[in-house]
Amino acid sequence: xxxxxxxxxxxxxxxxxxxxxxxxxxPSLSAVSSGxxxxxxxxxxxxxxxxxxxxxxxxxxxxxxxSLKISQAVISALRAKGMGxxxxxxxxxxxxxxxxxxxxxxxxPGLFLSIHLSSTGAFNVYVTSIPQDQGDLRRFYLYSxxxxxxxxxxxxxxxxxxxxxKQAFPNVNVSYTEIPLPLLNEIGAPAVLLECPSPAxxxxxxxxxxxxxxxxxxxxxxxxxxxx
Amino acid sequence: xxxTKRGRRIILTAALLLVFAGGLTAGYLYLxxxxxxxxxxxxxxxxEQEVQGSSSLKIYYPVNGYLQMEERIVTPMIMTRExxxxxxxxxxxxxxxxxxxxxxxxxxxxxxxxxxxxxVLFIDLSDAFRRNFQxxxxxxxxxxxxxxxxxxxxxxxxxxxxxxxxxxxxxxxxGHMLANVPLGxxxxxxxxxxxxxxxxxxxx
Numbered sequence: 358x359x360x361x362x363x364x365x366x367x368x369x370x371x372x373x374x375x376x377x378x379x380x381x382x383x384p385s386l387s388a389v390s391s392g393x394x395x396x397x398x399x400x401x402x403x404x405x406x407x408x409x410x411x412x413x414x415x416x417x418x419x420x421x422x423x424s425l426k427i428s429q430a431v432i433s434a435l436r437a438k439g440m441g442x443x444x445x446x447x448x449x450x451x452x453x454x455x456x457x458x459x460x461x462x463x464x465x466p467g468l469f470l471s472i473h474l475s476s477t478g479a480f481n482v483y484v485t486s487i488p489q490d491q492g493d494l495r496r497f498y499l500y501s502x503x504x505x506x507x508x509x510x511x512x513x514x515x516x517x518x519x520x521x522x523k524q525a526f527p528n529v530n531v532s533y534t535e536i537p538l539p540l541l542n543e544i545g546a547p548a549v550l551l552e553c554p555s556p557a558x559x560x561x562x563x564x565x566x567x568x569x570x571x572x573x574x575x576x577x578x579x580x581x582x583x584x585x
Numbered sequence: 586x587x588x589t590k591r592g593r594r595i596i597l598t599a600a601l602l603l604v605f606a607g608g609l610t611a612g613y614l615y616l617x618x619x620x621x622x623x624x625x626x627x628x629x630x631x632x633e634q635e636v637q638g639s640s641s642l643k644i645y646y647p648v649n650g651y652l653q654m655e656e657r658i659v660t661p662m663i664m665t666r667e668x669x670x671x672x673x674x675x676x677x678x679x680x681x682x683x684x685x686x687x688x689x690x691x692x693x694x695x696x697x698x699x700x701x702x703x704x705v706l707f708i709d710l711s712d713a714f715r716r717n718f719q720x721x722x723x724x725x726x727x728x729x730x731x732x733x734x735x736x737x738x739x740x741x742x743x744x745x746x747x748x749x750x751x752x753x754x755x756x757x758x759x760g761h762m763l764a765n766v767p768l769g770x771x772x773x774x775x776x777x778x779x780x781x782x783x784x785x786x787x788x789x
Contacts, residue, residue, distance in 0.1 A: 401760050408719050453756050454763065473761070476721045483722055536726045537772065539763045550761075552721050 393582055394441035396466035396546075399428035400473035403451025408474050410556040418556040420474040421449060426561070427553060428472045430571035438575050440582075445471075458543035462503075468514065468578060469548040471540060478558030479530035480522050482515045483550040484508070485541035503545035510547035514581045518549060521577035525569055529554060547581075642673055645734040646681035647688040647727030652734065655681060669740045670698040674708055677735050688724045690717035696751070704744030705767060706736060712751050715758050722761035726772070729758070733768040745769040 400420065401407035407420025428444060435442040445460045446452050452460070461469055475481050487508050504511070519531050541548040553559065553570055560566060640662045645652040657676045663669045674695045680687035694711040701707060718725065733746050745767035747754075754765040762772075 405760050407760060476724055534723060538761060550722060
């Protein structure tokens with residue numbers, strides 16, 4: 358009798374519990390690339406100016422304004438190529454990191470791009486770093502719940518973006534870095550943070566500059582989508 | 586007959602509850618033992634240097650995309666870990682020697698250091714640390730990582746470090762990294778090498 362109870366009741370209950378735990382711990386892969394809509398996040402905003410550059414002529418350029426301008430140009434360029442895109446921060450307002458993640462995730466994007474400015478004259482492409490130590494389950498899942506299944510695609514998109522920017526701006530350095538970035542960790546899609554050169558090196562008053570960057574980004578998205 | 590059926594049902598329910606409780610206990614023990622084992626491991630910095638009896642501090646500054654270690658001699662001699670924590674942060678806030686444009690936010694004051702009962706060190710800084718920060722994602726990462734590494738190298742018995750600004754937790758310093766979580770947990774998830782950067786392939 359006990360053997361039957363063990364076989365028919367306890368074992369199935371154990372399997373169900375284990376399956377529930379596994380589903381809870383491992384993020385779903387079913388959300389991969391839902392139609393290729395691109396979430397474009399403009400860094401900083403509101404009272405958070407980001408990097409502030411004071412030019413010799415006394416003009417102040419704020420990272421939050423430049424990132425917004427570039428992100429709008431990127432969205433226009435993507436739409437012009439027939440791709441769906443939306444702004445995570447469409448206006449000048451403060452959004453914290455979790456609000457941005459929620460705003461992006463709400464539309465289940467196929468790709469996520471956050472636009473910032475660099476402290477240097479280079480473009481910097483970032484992908485979040487994922488913990489290697491799988492022994493500590495709490496850390497393992499806490500910081501990579503959503504991004505983990507997409508990390509290879511994030512790296513592939515970063516590489517494509519790096520190449521596209523190098524083609525568009527052959528005289529400007531482009532670097533690739535992996536550091537733990539909480540915003541990217543929370544995104545369930547290939548996710549990259551792009552820093553454009555500091556206003557000390559790039560003339561963002563020239564309206565063509567955001568357009569050129571946007572074209573390079575849109576080309577990278579097209580290439581990435583074609584390969585994936 | 587009915588009594589037997591009822592009895593079986595009770596036994597079955599009790600068995601299921603036992604399995605569930607056993608699973609919960611095993612999971613809890615696994616996670617808590619794992620955490621304890623990790624806490625027992627002394628960091629390289631702690632093994633290398635105990636500040637007591639010495640007034641030499643190792644400070645890790647963010648410089649040009651890397652962490653650069655400088656040895657600082659402080660007087661008077663440091664006697665307690667509270668002294669060590671204060672001296673370390675004070676030296677860190679001074680910035681690296683000879684740098685005209687350091688990544689450390691200028692005019693930042695140390696308001697206090699407190700040890701929590703769980704071994705977490707709280708560092709309370711003035712608002713200038715957030716307000717005057719001017720940097721990109723890598724600079725912000727190295728700013729926090731440098732502070733954390735400096736404290737770990739000079740103060741014994743730290744489990745983790747938490748940052749306060751004017752006595753309060755804030756979400757972020759520069760909009761890229763979280764500052765309202767323990768720095769070690771936030772920054773060291775991938776344990777990058779001493780440069781603080783994993784897979785950096787700077788094209789410069």
